[in-house]
Amino acid sequence: MIELKNIYKAYKKVPVLKGVSLKMEKGGVYAVLGPNGSGKTTLMKCILGMVLPDRGEVFVGGESVIKKHSYRENIGYLPQIARFPDNLKVEELFKMISDLRGQKGNSEDLIQRFGLEKYLSYKLSSLSGGTRQKVNLVICFMFDAQYILLDEPTSGLDPVAMIALRKLIEEKKQEGKIIILTTHIMDVVEKMADEIIFLMEGKIYFQGDQEKLDELTGSEGVEASIAQLLLKEEKGKNDSSQKNGFRFKLNKVAL
Numbered sequence: 001m002i003e004l005k006n007i008y009k010a011y012k013k014v015p016v017l018k019g020v021s022l023k024m025e026k027g028g029v030y031a032v033l034g035p036n037g038s039g040k041t042t043l044m045k046c047i048l049g050m051v052l053p054d055r056g057e058v059f060v061g062g063e064s065v066i067k068k069h070s071y072r073e074n075i076g077y078l079p080q081i082a083r084f085p086d087n088l089k090v091e092e093l094f095k096m097i098s099d100l101r102g103q104k105g106n107s108e109d110l111i112q113r114f115g116l117e118k119y120l121s122y123k124l125s126s127l128s129g130g131t132r133q134k135v136n137l138v139i140c141f142m143f144d145a146q147y148i149l150l151d152e153p154t155s156g157l158d159p160v161a162m163i164a165l166r167k168l169i170e171e172k173k174q175e176g177k178i179i180i181l182t183t184h185i186m187d188v189v190e191k192m193a194d195e196i197i198f199l200m201e202g203k204i205y206f207q208g209d210q211e212k213l214d215e216l217t218g219s220e221g222v223e224a225s226i227a228q229l230l231l232k233e234e235k236g237k238n239d240s241s242q243k244n245g246f247r248f249k250l251n252k253v254a255l
């Protein structure tokens, strides 16, 4: 279980998260959606302890994690932008991560799934963007963590790698793991997400499954529904009574 209680976070007094509360209890795929800059990465980093909230609490597996470290052993993380020393070879990177983590990890199976065998002796600096993403995915999944946080996992992947990733996520879901992912690709959400969390202007506008989202917006499909949410919000800015009415409806359905 992962729970965020009333999280506030501002960067240099600019608020990003303004009272975010969220509960992810069951195993499954939770898609965190929202426009660029809406705070999706910040929210993930709060769960990881890489960003310290100004207020609020984060619980992982029922325990408060603020300023704690050991719970991270239960988390696999794919950062939106991963930076590793460029002169390392792929195989050296996997070894370094295993050494840091103090566990061997199961990279062989993942290397095969993502077709990375021939790149093991390549330096990271010589890899294409998509191949780097595959390397990062191996690192994220190699320790069989209970909680898997994927920040834009499909970025740069070719269709073969996309299928491999989907299969992997599906397997983790069957094992009862909690997978949180962010993406701007609605097709990925439709195919994979059990629950959608829509973040905008520092608040959660919606949490629920795709059916509930369609019902709320009167649209069909995640792309159309999210577009509706954005359009209504934009329209509501010019019409405060409608905005309040829509917010009320959202809160009623989402909470």
Ligand SMILES: Nc1ncnc2c1ncn2[C@@H]1O[C@H](COP(=O)(O)OP(=O)(O)OP(=O)(O)O)[C@@H](O)[C@H]1O
Pocket (backbone or CB within 6 Å): 011, 012, 016, 034, 035, 036, 037, 038, 039, 040, 041, 042, 043, 080
């Ligand atoms: N370390 C930081 N210092 C200052 N501002 C930051 C920092 N990290 C993020 N921000 C700001 O916080 C806001 C939210 O950023 P965040 O990266 O969480 O958004 P996001 O929803 O992940 O966006 P994207 O869809 O582009 O990945 C943005 O306005 C960003 O500029």
Ligand SMILES: [Mg+2]
Pocket (backbone or CB within 6 Å): 040, 041, 042, 080, 151, 182
């Ligand atoms: Mg982001």
